[in-house]
Amino acid sequence: MAAALWPGPTPLSPTDIFAPASTPAKSIFELSLFVLSAAAAIFLVVFGLLVYAVLRFRKRANDDGREPAQVYGSTQVELAWTIIPVLIVLVLFLTSARVILSVQDAVQPAGALQVTVIGHQFWWEYRYPGLNVVTANELHVPVSDPQHPTPTVLKLLSADTDHSFWVPRLAGKTDLIPNFPNSTWIDPHEIGLYEGQCAQYCGTQHAKMLLRVYVDSREDFERWVQKQRQPAELSEAVSRGRAVFERTACINCHAVQGTAANGTFGPDLTHLMSRDTIASGAAPNTEEELRRWVENPDSIKPGSRMPAMGLDKQQLDEVTAYLVSLR
Amino acid sequence: MSTESMGWTATTDVPRPLVERLHHWVTTVDHKRLGILYVVYALIFLVVGGIEATLMRIQLIRPHNAFVSPQAFNQLFTMHGTTMIFFVAMPMVFGFANYLVPLMIGARDMAFPRLNAFSFWMTAFGGLLLYFSIVGGYGLYGAGGAPDVGWFAYAPLTAKTFSPGHSTDFWTLSLLVSGVGSIGTAVNLIATILCLRCPGMTLGKMPLLAWMNLTMAGLVILAVGPLTAAQLMLVVDRYLGGHFFDTQAGGSAVVWMHFFWVFGHPEVYVLAIPAFAFASEIIPVFSRKAIFGYPVMVAATLAIGFISMSVWAHHMFTVGMTSLANTFFVLSTMAIAVPTGIKIFNWLATMWGGKISFRTPMLFATAFLFQFLIAGLTGVMLSSAPFNWQLSGSYFVVAHFHYVIVGAILFMVFAAFYYWFPKVSGRMYDERLGKLHFWLFVIGFHLTFDFMHVPGLLGMPRRIYTYEPGRGWDVWNLIVTIGVLFQSAAVLVFVANLVLSWFRGQPAGSDPWDGWTLEWSTTSPPPEYNYAVLPVVRSRRPLWDLKHPEDPDWKYE
Numbered sequence: 001m002a003a004a005l006w007p008g009p010t011p012l013s014p015t016d017i018f019a020p021a022s023t024p025a026k027s028i029f030e031l032s033l034f035v036l037s038a039a040a041a042i043f044l045v046v047f048g049l050l051v052y053a054v055l056r057f058r059k060r061a062n063d064d065g066r067e068p069a070q071v072y073g074s075t076q077v078e079l080a081w082t083i084i085p086v087l088i089v090l091v092l093f094l095t096s097a098r099v100i101l102s103v104q105d106a107v108q109p110a111g112a113l114q115v116t117v118i119g120h121q122f123w124w125e126y127r128y129p130g131l132n133v134v135t136a137n138e139l140h141v142p143v144s145d146p147q148h149p150t151p152t153v154l155k156l157l158s159a160d161t162d163h164s165f166w167v168p169r170l171a172g173k174t175d176l177i178p179n180f181p182n183s184t185w186i187d188p189h190e191i192g193l194y195e196g197q198c199a200q201y202c203g204t205q206h207a208k209m210l211l212r213v214y215v216d217s218r219e220d221f222e223r224w225v226q227k228q229r230q231p232a233e234l235s236e237a238v239s240r241g242r243a244v245f246e247r248t249a250c251i252n253c254h255a256v257q258g259t260a261a262n263g264t265f266g267p268d269l270t271h272l273m274s275r276d277t278i279a280s281g282a283a284p285n286t287e288e289e290l291r292r293w294v295e296n297p298d299s300i301k302p303g304s305r306m307p308a309m310g311l312d313k314q315q316l317d318e319v320t321a322y323l324v325s326l327r
Numbered sequence: 328m329s330t331e332s333m334g335w336t337a338t339t340d341v342p343r344p345l346v347e348r349l350h351h352w353v354t355t356v357d358h359k360r361l362g363i364l365y366v367v368y369a370l371i372f373l374v375v376g377g378i379e380a381t382l383m384r385i386q387l388i389r390p391h392n393a394f395v396s397p398q399a400f401n402q403l404f405t406m407h408g409t410t411m412i413f414f415v416a417m418p419m420v421f422g423f424a425n426y427l428v429p430l431m432i433g434a435r436d437m438a439f440p441r442l443n444a445f446s447f448w449m450t451a452f453g454g455l456l457l458y459f460s461i462v463g464g465y466g467l468y469g470a471g472g473a474p475d476v477g478w479f480a481y482a483p484l485t486a487k488t489f490s491p492g493h494s495t496d497f498w499t500l501s502l503l504v505s506g507v508g509s510i511g512t513a514v515n516l517i518a519t520i521l522c523l524r525c526p527g528m529t530l531g532k533m534p535l536l537a538w539m540n541l542t543m544a545g546l547v548i549l550a551v552g553p554l555t556a557a558q559l560m561l562v563v564d565r566y567l568g569g570h571f572f573d574t575q576a577g578g579s580a581v582v583w584m585h586f587f588w589v590f591g592h593p594e595v596y597v598l599a600i601p602a603f604a605f606a607s608e609i610i611p612v613f614s615r616k617a618i619f620g621y622p623v624m625v626a627a628t629l630a631i632g633f634i635s636m637s638v639w640a641h642h643m644f645t646v647g648m649t650s651l652a653n654t655f656f657v658l659s660t661m662a663i664a665v666p667t668g669i670k671i672f673n674w675l676a677t678m679w680g681g682k683i684s685f686r687t688p689m690l691f692a693t694a695f696l697f698q699f700l701i702a703g704l705t706g707v708m709l710s711s712a713p714f715n716w717q718l719s720g721s722y723f724v725v726a727h728f729h730y731v732i733v734g735a736i737l738f739m740v741f742a743a744f745y746y747w748f749p750k751v752s753g754r755m756y757d758e759r760l761g762k763l764h765f766w767l768f769v770i771g772f773h774l775t776f777d778f779m780h781v782p783g784l785l786g787m788p789r790r791i792y793t794y795e796p797g798r799g800w801d802v803w804n805l806i807v808t809i810g811v812l813f814q815s816a817a818v819l820v821f822v823a824n825l826v827l828s829w830f831r832g833q834p835a836g837s838d839p840w841d842g843w844t845l846e847w848s849t850t851s852p853p854p855e856y857n858y859a860v861l862p863v864v865r866s867r868r869p870l871w872d873l874k875h876p877e878d879p880d881w882k883y884e
Binding site for chain 2: 013014016031032043057058068069071081093162172179197203204210
């Protein structure tokens with residue numbers, strides 16, 4: 001709440017809704033301050049009346065036992081506390097309607113970046129149709145200069161159950177519903193990492209379906225795109241691990257561009273090591289954690305859709321080495 | 328069959344054998360006994376649902392806790408929500424309505440006593456069916472499992488693909504069965520209130536409790552139908568190859584949401600309006616003043632009932648409705664604040680100029696006013712669709728609706744317990760234990776639900792079995808869990824007070840509160856037939872007229 005008083009500098013949390021860094025979140029934040037102050041004013045008036053009534057009209061110790069004067073009502077008073085709330089409601093309604101239209105029906109400039117977000121149990125797939133990039137769990141978007149906005153429009157789809165895309169500092173949440181395409185947009189003003197997580201219950205591991213949005217400078221974003229478009233760099237040194245990967249069921253779900261692996265149920269692994277986390281943010285992307293994840297996904301994310309393959313120690317080492325080579 | 332013909336009278340002194348007494352409870356069609364059955368049943372499930380909540384709060388006391396598995400946590404919040412709404416809150420308000428409505432309108436029983444018994448047992452078996460899932464949930468797949476789809480069971484998580492086994496079926500069937508009971512009770516209440524009022528009691532002279540329960544019953548009939556229809560459609564999807572909600576075959580997840588919330592939002596008022604009814608009876612008696620603005624209170628109740636049918640999609644601001652639809656539901660939702668505000672002001676005006684006696688029922692009623700005010704204001708925040716895009720699905724929403732259901736409804740239910748306990752048992756409760764219960768519960772409630780708003784504002788979604796450290800959520804979750812300790816202790820004191828006072832309390836007499844409505848004119852507990860001679864009334868406060876023949880109400884109404 002304190003952040004509401006000093007908008008901007010230090011958010012109380014990386015997911016503080018009162019520390020907006022993008023136009024939709026900012027419009028909501030300004031509206032919320034207005035609604036909060038209206039609510040606070042009403043609270044103070046009514047609470048004051050209640051406290052006064054409790055203190056002033058309590059039965060005294062020296063009460064004479066007579067009933068107080070019976071008042072049955074008053075048309076004027078009833079009218080007053082009908083009309084004043086009606087006016088308050090009208091004002092709140094009109095200010096809300098204005099923000100609904102400005103956020104929901106905003107016209108996007110032709111240069112807006114288009115990204116398709118597909119919710120899966122329990123991870124995020126990101127496709128950049130214009131750029132021929134496919135990645136998972138960590139969304140990269142360019143920073144948007146408020147003078148010359150370059151927003152990112154997110155098309156929201158679901159591959160299985162309902163999910164909800166919620167990165168509080170960038171925008172309010174919008175659900176991903178199978179058979180029901182949605183969209184939302186962001187135009188982050190500052191470079192940095194913005195966090196969030198799935199906000200619609202989607203099954204066993206709903207809690208570990210974390211969102212990470214990397215807002216890059218224009219140049220960094222271009223570099224990132226160039227790299228993501230390359231097929232995998234394959235090294236002879238890890239060919240044994242690649243063989244294990246391609247002979248077990250890994251390739252039923254995972255793709256590595258430029259190899260036989262072209263599964264689509266799980267995250268694309270072509271540039272796995274360009275990501276900071278694995279398992280949709282559940283663990284850091286280190287060699288050790290990768291090995292643990294491949295050996296037994298339930299040890300990091302019990303109930304995740306990835307099965308344990310029952311690999312022996314040597315196969316594990318080899319597959320891990322292969323995965324670590326996917327830069 | 329009348330119970331007299333079996334040799335029973337309400338004033339039997341010789342205790343009967345236990346088996347006979349139990350048999351009498353099971354076969355009873357007396358509205359008072361059925362009311363008590365409903366309420367005891369609700370209390371048992373209140374403890375069960377409370378234990379489920381406590382387990383969840385232990386799990387969330389710190390980040391990355393491993394007290395329960397994710398699967399168990401998901402079952403816990405599904406069972407907690409379903410239990411508290413369908414098998415605590417609804418039977419609780421039905422129980423009080425059953426007991427009080429015939430007494431307060433001067434009737435000898437409900438209009439259809441056997442339908443009444445049937446409705447209770449349907450509700451009761453619905454609850455048992457839900458909990459039978461724990462052993463039967465996976466059917467032939469092996470061990471049991473409770474449903475884990477959340478209390479609003481969004482499609483397509485309930486489809487066979489995502490929910491194999493029978494746990495979802497037990498959830499569906501339990502709501503179908505108890506829904507039949509709810510509709511039966513609603514029909515019965517409407518018939519009773521419209522047809523069985525004592526001579527002289529026109530609609531305009533009914534106690535507000537009767538008006539509000541009439542509105543509640545109307546809402547039940549309108550709201551439970553869509554829920555029942557949706558459950559049947561789900562059964563068709565799961566077993567007969569239907570595709571209503573089967574998104575993999577072109578069905579619509581959004582249609583389920585509409586069906587569910589067309590039920591779900593009026594349901595909030597099904598629970599809240601009876602709480603308003605208790606407040607409208609208890610606040611006047613303890614302020615020693617007639618209710619302020621009776622006709623306006625009736626109009627506001629009907630307005631709330633009417634508007635509540637048109638606000639359901641404010642639960643769906645994030646599902647991608649058009650801006651026009653979002654705008655409409657903002658307006659309809661905010662509109663409901665007006666009649667609700669009128670009620671708060673009328674209760675305040677009733678206290679104004681009175682001589683307020685803060686016995687336990689009035690303590691709970693005062694806290695209700697305070698908490699309902701806050702719940703209403705957070706409701707206004709949530710009704711603003713853009714603000715809702717941030718708050719929806721977060722712990723702020725969880726805090727908001729617990730403020731409504733616990734802070735307003737449950738507080739008023741506790742007030743009603745203490746207020747009518749002398750009538751039901753014939754004995755006074757212990758005032759010191761009552762006040763201890765009140766203060767413990769107020770402290771626990773505010774520790775838990777005030778601080779629960781904060782992690783929501785800091786981006787914590789609901790229904791997560793664990794959370795990441797470093798998000799600023801830890802300390803708030805710790806405080807929230809500590810509050811549960813106080814609430815649990817308070818409920819223990821409450822149950823102890825009920826049990827001890829039932830057997831050992833001081834005799835209460837027929838009218839311990841110097842009350843004004845008809846139930847206080849008969850003995851405590853009332854005889855099976857309620858009134859030996861049906862009362863005749865001339866005003867809204869027949870007992871005031873009797874006690875003040877020099878200044879009767881009917882001169883002013």
